[in-house]
Amino acid sequence: MDEHLATFLRGAYEMEQAPIISFKHVSKVYSNGTVGLKDIDFSIPKGQFLVVVGLSGSGKSTLMRTINRMHEVTEGEVYVENEAVSAYKGRSLRTLRRRIGMIFQNFNLINRSSVEKNVLSGRVSYYPTWKSVMGLFSAEDKQKVVTSLNRVNMAEKIYARADELSGGQQQRVAIARTLMQDPKIILADEPIASLDPLTTKTVMDILKRLNQEDGLTVIVNLHSVELAREYADRIVGLRAGELVYDEPISAVTEADLNKIYQAI
Amino acid sequence: MTNANLPRRSWIQRWHVKGFGWTALMVLLLIGSSKMTDVNVGMFFSNLDQFADLIVRMSNPTWDYLSVIIQPLIETIQMAILGTTIGTIFAIPFALMAAGNLVHNKFLRGFDRLVLDLVRTLPDLLLAAIFVAIFGIGSTAGVITLAIFSFGMISKLFYEVIETIDMGPLEAMESVGASKITIIWYAVLPQIMNQFVSYFLYTLEINVRASTVLGYLGAGGIGVYLQRSLNEFNYGATAVIILATIVVVLIIDGISNHLRRVLL
Numbered sequence: 262m263d264e265h266l267a268t269f270l271r272g273a274y275e276m277e278q279a280p281i282i283s284f285k286h287v288s289k290v291y292s293n294g295t296v297g298l299k300d301i302d303f304s305i306p307k308g309q310f311l312v313v314v315g316l317s318g319s320g321k322s323t324l325m326r327t328i329n330r331m332h333e334v335t336e337g338e339v340y341v342e343n344e345a346v347s348a349y350k351g352r353s354l355r356t357l358r359r360r361i362g363m364i365f366q367n368f369n370l371i372n373r374s375s376v377e378k379n380v381l382s383g384r385v386s387y388y389p390t391w392k393s394v395m396g397l398f399s400a401e402d403k404q405k406v407v408t409s410l411n412r413v414n415m416a417e418k419i420y421a422r423a424d425e426l427s428g429g430q431q432q433r434v435a436i437a438r439t440l441m442q443d444p445k446i447i448l449a450d451e452p453i454a455s456l457d458p459l460t461t462k463t464v465m466d467i468l469k470r471l472n473q474e475d476g477l478t479v480i481v482n483l484h485s486v487e488l489a490r491e492y493a494d495r496i497v498g499l500r501a502g503e504l505v506y507d508e509p510i511s512a513v514t515e516a517d518l519n520k521i522y523q524a525i
Numbered sequence: 526m527t528n529a530n531l532p533r534r535s536w537i538q539r540w541h542v543k544g545f546g547w548t549a550l551m552v553l554l555l556i557g558s559s560k561m562t563d564v565n566v567g568m569f570f571s572n573l574d575q576f577a578d579l580i581v582r583m584s585n586p587t588w589d590y591l592s593v594i595i596q597p598l599i600e601t602i603q604m605a606i607l608g609t610t611i612g613t614i615f616a617i618p619f620a621l622m623a624a625g626n627l628v629h630n631k632f633l634r635g636f637d638r639l640v641l642d643l644v645r646t647l648p649d650l651l652l653a654a655i656f657v658a659i660f661g662i663g664s665t666a667g668v669i670t671l672a673i674f675s676f677g678m679i680s681k682l683f684y685e686v687i688e689t690i691d692m693g694p695l696e697a698m699e700s701v702g703a704s705k706i707t708i709i710w711y712a713v714l715p716q717i718m719n720q721f722v723s724y725f726l727y728t729l730e731i732n733v734r735a736s737t738v739l740g741y742l743g744a745g746g747i748g749v750y751l752q753r754s755l756n757e758f759n760y761g762a763t764a765v766i767i768l769a770t771i772v773v774v775l776i777i778d779g780i781s782n783h784l785r786r787v788l789l
Contacts, residue, residue, distance in 0.1 A: 329700055331696070331699065331700060354702075355702035355703070355704065356702060357702070358699070358700055358701065358702035359701070359702035361700070362700075363697070363700035363701075365693065365696070365697060367693050368693075369693035369694050369696060369697035370694065370697070371694045371711060371712055371715050371716070372691075372694075372715075372716075373715045373716065373718075373719075374711075374715050378711075382698060382701065382703070382711045382712075383701050385698075385701060385702075385703045385704075385707050385711065386701055386702030386703055390704045390706050390707050393703070393704075393707045393710070393711075394706065394707060394710045435697070438697075438701070439701075442701060442702070448700075
């Protein structure tokens, strides 16, 4: 395809799809002088399945955490639904985070608690603190736990303790917890790095389904180039905190991706 | 030789110079200390007949005395339970504030730890003497002494436990949009509850033993009777008190050891 035409079409597509997240010249320098991110500038349209690839330490996790303000940026601004995230504080920051689900490499469930309690904990930001602490959740929300668990095929484990589950099952529970937030965006930080190939497919399929059926914007950090090509709408690559690659899946070639992983 | 590729050990390592050196230093310090403080080990052996004499006098326990000391024994246990519980309740917020992984404000944490260190430097016998002077002879002074003593000990044990927890669940709860208290309730407490209970029982054990001594200063409990019987040279009664105390302490130790095994 003519390169100019492709660029034009992509531009037109992105204009139609208002960006849900935009990075405007975002940089992050840690207090010890390490550069985490360097002038990141791109937008993510609503409903996209974006995969971020790059070596360990390339800034993938940091980039992801600037979206829900788990990490602060030192320069530039991140916009979520056209609002600058740096403006949020206290209660409003918590409602921002409520709209953004997050999934982790180590699942981060509360091991000694039941699956039900773990999933319910995804709903706490809809309640005042005292109600969360007393466990005064509404009947609808308790039903919502079952619905969420059903979506990840884990309903039969609702009363099991989280640490009795396998890694893949724990990650599915973590996704159910995220669904309790009614998020618009899902951030998944290396969600399959601790899983075997079969459970990897289950988890990635669930994320894809949430993207397609619910229209959630999904951002996944991955190490695996094959998985990135299989699931992504668009792939961006980071190297030493810099955005070095950004293509829609139709334009991605194996050679490009291998370049991202080459040593500097 | 197959180990030809190993590096040669240095002269210091081969002759264990460090081990011998430290041992010699320790022995010298012990001899020096006993010289300077005029501790005469020979005195211990030359007075063994006194010891035997006491044992003989105590060898006829007046079992009738048992009915008199049941009530103060129970009071001793009640003092220990009350003191430990009150101390623990106050220790929990201080422990949370002293934990470096929860409170990032160095000033607040430093101040909190200073208070805890100061409380811990107060010997329980000194506290008991002070509170007996303030509240008069009786178990109130004992309970307050034990509460302060437990507070200092438990808060230190607790915050060291808190600093070893897995931070993953905390990150997850933060990303969900939970408030600080909700995060502590959902992600911190379940991780530390078992160890908390275990340390509580451990402190209770110590307090049951300590409260027998506190009674000696007039702070209530069995110690009062122990002092009285010794002053009256009523060694038969002393024997009963000592035996009954041993039994009670053994029972409490047994229960708490069992509970801790079950919990951990």
